[in-house]
Amino acid sequence: MNLLLNLFTAFFKIGLFSIGGGYAVIPNIQEQVVTARGWISQKIFTDIITISQLTPGPLAVNTSTFVGVRIAGLPGAVLATLGCVISGICLSVTLYCLFGRYKKSRYVTEILKGLKSASLGLVVSAAVTILLLTFTGSSELNLHPDIDTGSVILFLLSMLLLRRNKTGPVFLMLLTGAAGLFL
Incomplete structure (x- = not known):
């Protein structure tokens, strides 16, 4: 209690x-x-x-x-x-x-x-x-x-996709989550 x-x-x-x-x-x-x-x-x-x-x-x-x-x-x-x-x-x-x-x-x-x-x-x-x-x-x-270089690469890729390509956050989370399986 x-x-x-x-x-x-x-x-x-x-x-x-x-x-x-x-x-x-x-x-x-x-x-x-x-x-x-x-x-x-x-x-x-x-x-x-x-x-x-x-x-x-x-x-x-x-x-x-x-x-x-x-x-x-x-x-x-x-x-x-x-x-x-x-x-x-x-x-x-x-x-x-x-x-x-x-x-x-x-x-x-x-x-x-x-x-x-x-x-x-x-x-x-x-x-x-x-x-x-x-x-x-x-x-x-x-x-x-x-430093975990895979995480740094995913971070930079996420920033690039968000800022330059205006990628949606849901798609980005799915994409980086899947990529995390391979890193």
């Missing part, structure tokens, strides 16, 4: 303090489930993030469901997901009410500007973590890493 409460509480915090959504939530989730609690390894975390990208729905909700099921089965998945969603709903409703009242305030404008910058920093941090894990197998910045 204690584990279920811990799952709910951890994902309630994640939902409450995940400013920016999307990739910006990755460092917060990583801190809660990998670093602070040690529920899963960094490698499993990266795999869960990858799988979450392939499934419909918000990253935080998908991740909470995957982690919950891995740690405590179906009850864990339900409680982790509820924790993540309930906090976000409460925060969104509260902020909506306050924003409607104070949206013209100079202070609110400046706070939002700061939050945008912080969100960008979180997204870049998450990207660097995933990049390091993909290329070196470790999230630590190392001066002499063992």
